[in-house]
Amino acid sequence: MVSVAHEVEAVDETAVRRRGGRGRLGVWVWRLAVPPVALGIWQLAYQLRLSNRALLPSPRTVWDATASLQDSGVLWPNLASTLGAALVALALSALVGTPFGVLLGMLPRAWEVLGPYLNALNSMPRIALAPVFVVLLGVGQSSKVAVGFSVAVFIFMMNARAGVLGADDEHRRVCLTLGASKAQMFWKLYVPGALPAIFAALRLGMVYALLGVVSSEILASQSGVGQLIVSYSATLSMAYVYALLIILAAFASALTLVLGAVEASLLGWQPSRPR
């Protein structure tokens, strides 16, 4: 017969959180190798005249355009205006969309009623509303923020709701039998449980907020990268357009990296996750 003894329980090695390691370094080496390769292909395409040189200027021309944007003092105010609007839109979307989405997940009846309308709203091309926002809020930052918000808020709502619906039944039962109130279910179960989905929404939401803001600037605005793109496109100064797009992309990826770091510190409890 088995004697009742305390089993020796080794902490499962594979379940221990993995932090960094040699593999990460290799990834960064490869990552840093991508831009030079892309530049090489670009230069080659330019040399071989694969495209009209007005549409595809050389990397050098784009680099010069970047420098001249910087020197003329045009770049920073406009970039700040665009990124600022996008970040405000992102923050507002998260603050409004997340709790609303969590509630929709907790109240299936409310979703049954509102779901079709929210889906319909979400499928509307909100860029078309930009003129309305401009008339309502003026040509300043507010109308850009409004367009970005109108696009990104749904991402938070849908993701937060999905996060709640994905909550483990066992967890729900445990919280209920421990006497959780509705508010406690919200704060102690659904919100932390939906956190991974909310972070996914942040990454995606940033892309969409930026898209909304830049589109809105292209349609009507006084400042912003979108506005610059319009004026440079009008004179077919594509080098400037590409320079602006590359700078925007660089800032967006920097923000994504910051988000990733915040996520890693907040969601350290997850056994392992793709980066």
Next chain:
Amino acid sequence: MDAKPAPGCEHAVALRSVTVDFGANGRVPRSVLTGLSLDVEPGQLVALVGASGCGKTTLLNLVAGLVRPSTGEVAVFGQPPRVGRQDVGYLFARDGLLPWRTARQNVELGLEMRGQARHARRDTAASLLDRVDLSSALDLYPAELSQGMRQRVALARTLATDPALLLMDEPFAALDAQTRASVRSVFLDIWDDELDRKTVLFVTHDLAEALLVADRVVSIAGGRVRSDVPVPWSRPRDERSVVGQRDFPALYDTLHADLG
């Protein structure tokens, strides 16, 4: 015989002719329990045994207030059951630990729901984790713990709110044999030690486990109580001494026949 007191007056748990039908949405209702009656005295550890699907878990859910009886009456300490009652704790087969909380924070969960102050919560959690031999794992996340450790954290979480009635649904069934024996003995030690022992409803499909832990083994078949057998042996018990009892084979065989 005297006039019967109101159901559940002196009982920890009282079920009177309880029927539970499942199957809404126009389908033919399926009766899980059919006129089941059962009384449990305070401080008793009652094992509920039966084939899977016989309604053992439904019975616990009924007492926990997670399921309502279709007919009949249920009383827990004289009151109708309600989900999240302060005097009832529920331990499931799966640990259900929240993965974003450390072991200690998981144990604190029920105390948080009750609005207990932070330092008191932390002390209670630490001492309970010590009782289940996990004082070294206070700040580890569930993903860093083995199955057996996780279930001991779940046990500590359930005990943290000090419920007078403990519902245990196959609490150790998800563990391998050796871990099961160890976690079970941790539980029995804690339960044995208490001055004011908790009332326990312990669901298991393992007859030997039932005879090891319980004061009384109730077998359920066909939606009602098939047999109700007192276990005569003294405590503390362990697996070896219980199996060595002269009347163990007879008891085991009787129960086995009841379930067949």
